[in-house]
Amino acid sequence: MASSSRNDTNVVCCYAHPDAPLVEDYRAGDQICSECGLVVGDRVIDVGSEWRTFSNEKGGVDPSRVGGPENPLLGGSDLSTIIGPGTGAASFDAFGTPKYQNRRTTNNSDRTLRNALREISAMADRINLPATIIDRTNILFKQVHDGKNLKGRANDAIASACLYIACRQEGVPRTFKEICAVSKISKKEIGRCFKLILKALETSVDLITTGDFMSRFCATLGLPNMVQRAATVIAKKAGEIDIVPGRSPISIAAAAIYMASQASDQKKSQKEIGDIAGVADVTIRQSYKLMYPHAAKLFPTDFKFTTPIDQLPQL
Structure with missing residues (x-):
């Protein structure tokens, strides 16, 4: 590698052609002089997005190194490593059992949250609610779940009541019957959870008007x-x-x-x-x-x- 400084600043350039623009080879991570082809910089890190994907490959497994976005509502479960299925003979022992397996590190709390967040998103999609209401509903459910204030109540009923509260707090209220239509919970049960959540979280909602x-x-x-x-x-x-x-x-x-x-x-x-x-x-x-x-x-x-x-x- 060869480099020199221009104007007393640390600028990588070709010593033979200091004014020549450099060409970056993203595949090799090199910076090359456009005049003579001299490699004046190597091991350059590509900070761009990894657009290559394998999601259309057979088996439905996507080994892309870019994971999903971090979910702040889950307790660090997004920072886990998933081991793909073994394909070679070295991946199995003498009895045919895979040597490397994923350990079930997801606890019951995160599993409950994942199922509830999935159900909330599905209910909101059925009545075309925006992402802001989904986010507020998720936060409300997380607060109720962490506080353990509604023990014995079904998670679907709590999620439906949180969705009803979020709609009213965001200024786009929906009726109890509209929430019942997209959930599996009765109007009576959603109403009970609605009152218990307001009391447990010490929050309130504006009165609905015509x-x-x-x-x-x-x-x-x-x-x-x-x-x-x-x-x-x-x-x-x-x-x-x-x-x-x-x-x-x-x-x-x-x-x-x-x-x-x-x-x-x-x-x-x-x-x-x-x-x-x-x-x-x-x-x-x-x-x-x-x-x-x-x-x-x-x-x-x-x-x-x-x-x-x-x-x-x-x-």
């Missing part, structure tokens, strides 16, 4: 912005003048959507709205009956009626 669900329900039903805006105003005014006491925000939102749609040319039935909102037809009907006598005060002033208020359904 506005949290209105845009999503109307978009799923294919209603125009005019109907969505009217339904939002109707639900808000109904809550302000307290004409639907004791009713859940979801049932109020569903009844408001029904009233606004019936007054427009995009009419939706109670069953159509109930299937999307997860509310029974009788629940929508009961809330609508309370709101109907005050319909003239609930609609926004600029709403364009296709069906006048006096011709709205009287259930």
Whole structure:
């Protein structure tokens, strides 16, 4: 190897051609003078990504030296070495048993966490939740698991309740029925775990309002912005003048959507709205009956009626 210094700085260059650019041979790890071919630097480390992969090889084994990303929720289990299956005669003893085997170093705690995180990711994918909610759900489950606050409860129920809490804390709440639809747990069990987790972690969630669900329900039903805006105003005014006491925000939102749609040319039935909102037809009907006598005060002033208020359904 030959090198020299230019301008009193430690710069590797060819002594015969100090101004010639160097060519890097990444395969050999050498730096070569572009003028005379002299190797002026060797053992250069390639810090780039290893793009070569063997995942399409037979057997489904990928011997790539680049492992998966480290998971901070697991207790150092990512820093393990996996020994591939032996193929030569030297890999087996006289009885045909592999000489080198993977030791089962994953403890029960990490195994439980892995299964729960996998289930959380699967549930979130079914209802198209973003990665931020998945991360918050994973952290909540990790806190509950480490604190051992819900002993005796199924991990699937805890994971479902953590997903429900994460959705509300991130400002995109989902109903209990929506969480039940993507999990194997009943609404009653998720509700119990939800209360226990809030108490154990000493955390809280914001109260849900009709506005949290209105845009999503109307978009799923294919209603125009005019109907969505009217339904939002109707639900808000109904809550302000307290004409639907004791009713859940979801049932109020569903009844408001029904009233606004019936007054427009995009009419939706109670069953159509109930299937999307997860509310029974009788629940929508009961809330609508309370709101109907005050319909003239609930609609926004600029709403364009296709069906006048006096011709709205009287259930």
